[in-house]
Amino acid sequence: ATFDPASPYFVYDKSVKFSCVYNGLEDPSKVEWFKGSTDATANLITNGDKYEIATKDFNKGSQSKTSVITFKNVAVTDSGDYTCKWDTDTYDPKATMTIAIRSLTTPTATTYSTDGSIKVECNYEGTTSGTMEWFYKDQKLEDKADDKITIDDGTLKDNARKYTLTITDVNPEDNAGSYKCALSFNDNNKLDATTDVVVRKATTIDRKGDAESSIVVSDGELSARCMLEADARPSGVKWSHNGQNIEFDNTKKIQITNTKQMDNSVKYFSNITLKEFAFADQGEYKCVFEYDDGNNVVASVNAIFAVVTNDECVFVDYRTETSKELSCKYSGDNTVNKVTFTLPDKSVVDGTLGQYNNGANAATAGTRTGTYTVTGITDASSGTYTCTFTLNSGSTVSAIQRLTARKAVVVSSAGLTPNLIVRASITLTCSVASGAKTIEWLKGDTVLTKGTDYEELPVSGSTGNLVSKIEFDITDDSAATYKCRATQFDDFCSTPKTFESVGVVLSIIKAIPTDPPQDATVYGKDTQTFSCKFPNVFKGQANEILWSFKGIGDSVALPMIGNGGDVFKDNKQIIDGSVTKDPNTNDEISTTLTIPDITDAAAGEYLCLIKWGTIFIKSSAATLKIRTISEPPKITNVAKGGTAKLTCKATGDAVATITFNKNSDNSVVGTVVSTDETANGVVTTTGVLTISDAKASDSFDYYCKAVWSGNAKEIKSESVYLSVLGIAEITSVAWGVNGMSTQFVCKSDASLKKN
Secondary structure: OEEEOOOOEEEOOOOOEEEEEEEOOOOOOEEEEEEOOOOOHHHEEOOOOOEEEEEOOOEOOOOEEEEEEEEOOOOHHHOEEEEEEEEOOOOOOEEEEEEEEOEEEOOOOEEEEOOOOEEEEEEEEOOOOOEEEEEEOOEEEOOOOOOOEEEEOOOOEOOEEEEEEEEOOOOHHHHOEEEEEEEEOOOOOEEEEEEEEEEOEEEEEOOOOOEOOEEEEOOOEEEEEEEEEEOOOOOEEEEEEOOEEOOOOOOOEEEEEEEEEOOOOEEEEEEEEEEOOOHHHOEEEEEEEEOOOOOOEEEEEEEEEEEEEEOOEEEEEOOOOOOEEEEEEEEEOOOEEEEEEEOOOOOEEEOEEOOOEOOOOOOOOEEEEEEEEEOOOOHHHOEEEEEEEEEOOOOEEEEEEEEEEEOEEEEEOOOOOOEEEOOOEEEEEEEEOEOEEEEEEEEOOEEOOEOOOEEEEOOOOOOOOEEEEEEEEOOOOOOEEEEEEEEEOOOOOOOOEEEEOOOEEEEEEOOOOOEOOOOEEEEOOOOEEEEEEEEOOOOOOOOEEEEEEEEOOOOOOEEOEOOEEEEEEOOEEEEEEEEEEOOOOOOEEEEEEEEOOOOHHHOEEEEEEEEEOOEEEEOOOEEEEEEEEEEOOOOEEEEOOOOEEEEEEEEEOOOEEEEEEEOOOOOEOOOEEEEEEEEOOEEEEEEEEEEOOOOHHHOOEEEEEEEEOOOOOEEEOOOEEEEEEOEEEEOOOOOOOOOOOOOOOEEEOOOOOOO
């Protein structure tokens, strides 16, 4: 007995029909079918609901007989051995057929991938397991560690087994096409099934093309981008916000699409821009790429309203502030869990997170502050500080703040509280860290003018800082507080900021004596002492005391030399004085000029001066007025009966009263005729005593006396003698011998004094 088809018999379509053929000389009396490999009675199967058995007549020509069994309601459990047995009178031939009912299918001929991954299933039905292999375009796929491919062979249960191939992060260019599962068995039977995979992948991406699941909107404008990678362009694309379709107006709500053709696929982009994005506009934004076959592709992105505001430009004058609190304000949902500040050196520090304050209503963003205090501020503290709020989602939102720390440093050549003498000079230097634009100088609140109020000095060396160096001479009105004021601005922070240095408080020492010499009126032959007292500005330093004299009518003053009090004019000493001074360690220095035995040559102006190098204090001029008899009367001889005139001149600051007096008893003699004239402020009074018809009794010693109104002091001249000359005897006739001398005699009774 044999089978047609031959054993083993593999069935794939759940339709089972096969024949058992008898070959022999006898016509069998019957045929029996058994499920199993033996003809045990318990295995006997008969014609009925499950099986249909039909046996043909014996063919004498071919000496064969055929029995056909057809399975009804075929199940994989019908797999196994089937035995047919023929009965004859001499021999009972039998044969066993092995049947394997198996099927391997895919759910659909075409599989659509719309979520970025491919999942292909192959469903096997059968009673025994085989070995599964997967192929993509005839390339065998393997599940390796840490790759994108996952193969799950499942488990044979209830004569069924599901084989699954999963590939993640797919795209149509590299992963679309035909996939095949191939199942092989130990009995050399092989099954396979194929499906065509269409990959359609939608992704929300950022400007760089990287996928993003959320967008933080911090500038009032939402820009979202969906990229479709697919087999063909979609029939349309729709956007929705929290389930509500967005109607684009190309003004405030704009959508732009474009396509890029790849080798085996297309990339289709949909870009939207929503202007005036507010807190109420945050939420889920979904793009749907629509296809006529219904296999649409969806991608979504969560738009988060989060705005950070701050004072972009912070200026610190660290002369007055040593620390500064930087503050930024977050506006949005209560989803902030941290605030940090990135410092100019790129290091990151934690800030202090303030309390969250709810908005006025559901459509209004709440607020929260973040602060960080910069301490120990110097120039190095300047730079960019970035305030960053971290949201619960891990997204961040930040704002940049520029801190500019500046300090104007002033240096004085005489310290910060100089006390300088008039005619001295002072140098001020102002230095400001690089970045300042201008420096100006202030006297009190008044801006000084270059060239008028001060001279700009060159600055040597380059430190990168802005430096201004000035110098000015001390005058009587220089006492004030001096500062430099700098102005700071740049392209980022264009609003000018000004800041001032500490003040240099200048007090002045007037260049005048504490006690200057005083005007004096002195009578001839007296002694005059001028005194002068100076502040000792440079205590302990060497100084020089100088006196000068300017005579009446002189155009220039003459120095007093020698011992400090002598004056020479036309190589003749006209003043013989002496000078004293205090030691240079005293707080004040006094000096005196003493002139003894005053003459009218000493009349004029006197001033004193103290010098320390080129710095000096000079007094005003003190005027010395001399009241003296500048021209006394002279010894006079007069012939008896003649007229004699005695003249006396007195000089001083006013008209004098001149009298002539008899030396023996100081009695006034005669009447004096006085005249006066003034030159260079000096009044010269001339008194003339006229003696007419001179007699011998008029011969005696005279002196003149001068007095000035308002003062009882009087000046007397030296006495002079008036000789009245008379002839008492004279030789009337004298004889002489030729060649010899002769003598005439004349005798006078005058009393002559040696002149």
